[in-house]
Amino acid sequence: MFSFAGQYGGASTRREGAQIRPVTAPHPETWLKVTPSGLFCEPGGFFIDPTRAVDRAVISHGHSDHARPGHAHVLATAETLAIMTARMGEGRAGVAQQALGFGETLVVNGVRVWLRPAGHVLGSAQICMEWQGSRAVVSGDYKRRPDPTAAGFEPEPCDVFVTEATFALPVFRHPPAEAEIARLLRSVALFPERTHVVGCYSLGKCQRLVALLRQAGWDRPIHLHGAHVALCRLYESLGVPLGMLRTATVAKKEELKGAIVLAPPSAVADRWARRLAEPVVAVASGWMRVRQRARQGGVELPLVISDHADWDELLATAEDVQAPEIWVTHGREDALIHALSLRGIRGRALHLVGRGDEEEDTDAAEAPAA
Template sequence: MPPHPESWLRVTPQGLYCEPGGFFIDPQRPVDRAVITHGHADHARPGHEAVLATPATLAIMRARMGEAGAGTVQQPIRPGETLVQNGVAIRLVPAGHVLGSAQVVLDWQGSRAVVSGDYKRQRDTTCAPFEPVNCDVFVTEATFALPVFRHPPPEEETAKLLKSLALFPDRTHVVGCYALGKCQRLIRLLREAGWEAPIHLHGALATLCTLYETLGVPLGPLAPATVANKAALKGAIVLAPPSAVQDRWARRLAEPVVAVASGWMRVRQRAKTRGVELPLVISDHADWDDLNRTIDEVGAPEVWVTHGRDDALVHAMALRGIRGRALHLVGLGDEEDDAPQPEAAA
């Protein structure tokens, strides 16, 4: 009989550890061997000796943390390829979260576990879509695992932004969005909606936009958002880190309309307390319906929940006869609480 994954995957202070393979998945502390699901800093930390990840994730880690930050030894593995480490077969399968994001598929002695990292099911032209994989244990995130979180189509939210631009053509629309993934996705949504003018970037977003284009994701004309030229930014779209839209930087723009693109904008009180005039519910995480749909599609009789609102999700699974278990891994969270990027000449 194949061994249950709980006999060979365990939670440690460093993170989730594959014992027969001798490696960690998204470890929170420096380790000898790490498999990294994606480049957000709550999953990709510096200081590991050997790092296995998709080529795009390794490139993102180097851009954010320097060459050494992505591991002393860096081993790229493309989706569909298989690597065997001490008898454990490792595959990376697209997660649909951000460019390069992947689920980790582990097979050992006839038993299979899939560690999702972060994922979403909505369409996103900046990264490969999520692929369900049947398994014995599925390890899922639960960032938005409450029934109140049902994300609208992102095209509808983009239309809200363009409608506001038409109503207030003399005001600068500054949109808070995370530097990795959300920024580039929003740019692509705007291009698809017909916005052809240059999109202006806070300095903290420029590096990863350049990297995305290098990796084959076209973004169209971009320009630096220099607040000294605020008159030239009337009627323009400016993208900036969420923290920047709340400080003096944004207030120096021309009568700014403050927006934030985040799944958390579903919570009106959160938007109000942050001074957000135009909340845009655009998320790179699965919502309540997509979390439950994904769990049903992978067909795992047991699901482990790594972070977020695990109690509601575990209860919902129990009603369907699926065993749920909260892992309580330390250090994982929403990417908007991630380490800030350097705010170069904005």
């Protein structure tokens, strides 16, 4: 077992939703330490999203820059454990696994641990910890927009909040995802003889796009690159309906006229896409806000659809969690720390190593290229 045993029955002390930390409570920096392996909860004896194999790991979500193979014991949501196992194989996603649901609490060596939805992908969670009256929350990656495939972000008041900063510049203000899907469908209607191939990450983004297309009324089959098939099947087995899906590689070119194909970003511009019918190349990513990036990638239809919080949402989250101190990791720390200081919030750059951006298709190599 993970050695996370027992349920915690007491209620935390709050006033009007704000966390009250006793004067004698230790500051989180005294017990939550940055190490070469990642953030380490010293009294609890566990790491959060460690970058190398450790004895005990708490994992926020299944993307490869947060979920690494080889840990002895892994604690996460049931969905994240299933995703890790599907991507890494039996035994590599933790010799022993323990699922913790939202609303459940464990006490580990005096540290109270619970998970709150992060809204990033299916099963993604914020790691909440409280020790001797001091509370810290590690967000992992998160977004604040509605997503039919993932539980929505829930702010947790705390003394220290650890936030990502992927899109922490004022230029990044994401439009409604529904509006971007409408742009895609207008293009499909305008070019009925061409295949629209959309580059998107295999975990989270692909399934979200399928669900958004279904919500917009697209009831035709959606074709998938081979790299996307397994995780879509897993999502469906975990209770996320995606409708009729087909593998693009077995479809005839004539069948793909007017169709929508989802593929890894790395595949939409290479020879794989040549099998499609005069493809319209699209990519769904927050980085499509940067026009030069879209042009350099040969993207004809950039879709600004992100699974990360944008600039306004990062600042709104800082207000919602009511933390006097926010630690910033893997992104544009300087701009966010400056903006936080103007709001009376102390910011600190963690400089954690090994954190990337899954929207860059960082682990497409894990999937088959079919």
